[in-house]
Amino acid sequence: MTAAVDLRQVTKSFGAHRVLDDIDLELAEGTVTVVLGPSGSGKSTLLRTINHLEKIDRGQVRVGGTLIGYRQVGDKLHELSEREVLRQRSRIGFVFQSFNLFPHLTALENVVEAPTSAQGRDRADVATEALALLARVGLADKAGAYPRQLSGGQQQRVAIARALALQPDVILFDEPTSALDPELVGEVLAVIKELARDGVTLVVVTHEIGFAREVADTVVFLDEGRVVEQGPPSRVIDHPTEERTRAFLERVL
């Protein structure tokens, strides 16, 4: 069975600084992977290489077996055109730390936009689906609201519905609760947990250790651009073998 997300020897530098150093990861379909690590460890960059928001210097990224961002010719990778990259991205959901909802569009218009313009689907069909998705994240009554009329937690839930509307093979979450007030974190995590139960493949960068322990199938601990340790939460969080993992967990727990 092909892995949902497959990273091989992914390497990326910003100038002289190597952010990702020879990363190998294989995430099975329907699993939840939580990426932990200190700030500056390359977590977000790693996530952004999966949908080619960041270009990589070496290695390869595959989602559902398809090479992302490049075309292989012989032993060389040629970067795809922007149009082709955009088409690939519409199969990969992405949820940002700062929501990035479109403020001039209503919640419903935010959800409907990409399926119609990126996937060319029928507007009426998508709108029906979008209303169901908003109901699924508990915002059926907010379809006509503009993002600024919503709380942070509600905005992030709209953003999750917007990602789901593309019917993606995998959804990437980049610190989805870091910009939220503490009392709003729970409602967003609850939505993500429900997705996990439904068997959507999820990759979540977060600082919520409790969430990782409860929901993750695999925890990946990243430091200085390298995978230090990975495995089920019962091992990586509760009985880490690496000193760096232990030191990090002591600081955040």
Place this chain on the structure above:
Amino acid sequence: MSTTSPARTLAASPVPGPAHRANPPGAASEPTTERPTHRGVEKATALTVVPRRNRWTWLGVAVVIVLVAMFVNGLATNPGWDWPTFGRYFATETIIRALGTTIQLTVLGTVAGFALGVVLAAMRLSANAFLRTVAWGYIWAFRSIPLIVQLLFWFNIAYLYQTISFGLPFGPSFGSVSTNDLFGALGAAVLGLALHQAAYAAEIIRGGILSVDEGQREAAAALGIPRRRQLFRIVLPQAMRSILPNAANEVISLFKGTSIVSVLAIPELFYQVQVIYGRNSRVVPLLLVATVWYIILTTLLTVGQYYVERHFARGSARSLPPTPLQRLRSRWAGFGAQAGPRPQEVVR
């Protein structure tokens, strides 16, 4: 005072007794110091708040009223303004037709200028160095050349190129047209105004696009929204908020700036007025005719600007404030019913 008194009571008692012993005596022994303070607080909450008034404002208002009255009086009594002549020419067919030409030049210059401006702004922000350089060069050139020189150049293009031929560069020609047939004075004017306008519009639009949070474009890209759609559906509508005030300036200045094409002997408003006062020497009333028309149309543009800005402000506030018209209407409704003007519910 009241805060120190219980402490004093405590310090005075030789044995630190239990809390219930320390407090009741404190409250009982010094009722006179507690009560007035308490009553003072109650009184303060009952005081009426008087908003700060600036009496100098009234002096300013008085001075301005006097000055305006003097000016209006001058307009009415000074025969030099020659209102009868103004009235005779204000709505004549010649003036109205000239006004039409002015509006036509403004509309064509604006539409073509801003259409080209969007393309140039997108090129300036492109990742492609070639497109960036071309757009930069265009903006540099057309902001450097005075508009009047450009207009005269297009008007006299036939002096440089009598015919325009279509064919291979330095090779055979497939056909040609006479430059004078291709565009006359009006065509030259529109071309000049539009090319000039595009350079300025491009920079205004680029500024607006830069004011939109980078996360917006990134979110659109992450969702796979096609490039052009990202620009026209996601980025530009948000950029419009900072583009519009500047763009309105440009349109209004272009509207009055069309008077510059009088050098091409195009019968627009200002040229026509000059022709008439050249004939009858009534300079002031005829300049007044043009001025009043410019004022009327600029006012209409300003009102239009208000509503267009309001349209693009949707989603930017929890609810939009009522328009002057809505405020007026709710005030009228307020006279009928007893309720005063109510704040507008969420618009749209």
